[in-house]
Amino acid sequence: xxxxxxxxxxxxxxxxxxxxxxxxxxxxxxxxxxxxxxxxxxxxxxxxxxxxxxxxxxxxxxxxxxxxxxxxxxxxxxxxxxxxxxxxxxxxxxxxxxxxxxxxxxxxxxx
Amino acid sequence: xxxxxxxxxxxxxxxxxxxxxxxxxxxxxxxxxxxxxxxxxxxxxxxxxxxxxxxxxxxxxxxxxxxxxxxxxxxxxxxxxxxxxxxxxxxxxxxxxxxxxxxxxxxxxxxxx
Numbered sequence: 001x002x003x004x005x006x007x008x009x010x011x012x013x014x015x016x017x018x019x020x021x022x023x024x025x026x027x028x029x030x031x032x033x034x035x036x037x038x039x040x041x042x043x044x045x046x047x048x049x050x051x052x053x054x055x056x057x058x059x060x061x062x063x064x065x066x067x068x069x070x071x072x073x074x075x076x077x078x079x080x081x082x083x084x085x086x087x088x089x090x091x092x093x094x095x096x097x098x099x100x101x102x103x104x105x106x107x108x109x110x111x
Numbered sequence: 112x113x114x115x116x117x118x119x120x121x122x123x124x125x126x127x128x129x130x131x132x133x134x135x136x137x138x139x140x141x142x143x144x145x146x147x148x149x150x151x152x153x154x155x156x157x158x159x160x161x162x163x164x165x166x167x168x169x170x171x172x173x174x175x176x177x178x179x180x181x182x183x184x185x186x187x188x189x190x191x192x193x194x195x196x197x198x199x200x201x202x203x204x205x206x207x208x209x210x211x212x213x214x215x216x217x218x219x220x221x222x223x224x
Binding site: 036 | 144151152153155205208210215216
């Protein structure tokens with residue numbers, strides 16, 4: 001089955017700097033890669049996703065890149081703000097409806 | 112305008128006392144999931160339904176059971192909760208074919224005394 005590895009586990013950046021979180025997946029059949037943001041005590045919320053027929057997707061300050069050959073994908077947050085502080089999870093899924101999550105990255109944006 | 116509703120939000124039970132958590136959705140999504148999330152860890156998939164077809168993860172303990180009586184409702188039954196079952200239980204839904212966007216409920220936090 002699918003295995004998704006995520007790093008780093010914690011990331012501290014200065015407000016205004018960029019943050020990059022990386023994930024690798026094991027199952028070459030995986031074709032859907034979302035990123036979720038989870039604030040303390042709240043439910044995970046989708047922030048951006050990408051499918052395997054696209055190499056990059058951008059939504060304002062957030063972008064995701066996918067390298068199918070290397071089986072890795074990354075989340076890029078530019079001009080970070082304190083409200084970006086949260087735990088971010090990547091995930092991978094295929095036609096089986098299952099979504100397997102990475103271990104999470106705790107992002108701290110220092111004012 | 113809550114679309115995936117979980118009840119109760121907080122559940123306290125005693126060791127070995129059965130618990131049922133419920134999830135309802137107004138999205139008419141055909142796939143429903145139960146995830147277990149322990150503190151600072153990733154959500155771990157327990158099982159999911161595609162319509163009425165039940166799919167159990169290989170490492171989901173037998174202590175966990177699920178029912179989906181109709182499209183809108185799904186239940187998680189923990190037959191004999193142990194201390195290690197204390198966690199947040201997240202219900203999620205998705206639609207369509209294949210892996211897709213998950214819409215999560217607010218979760219049910221289970222405490223086992």
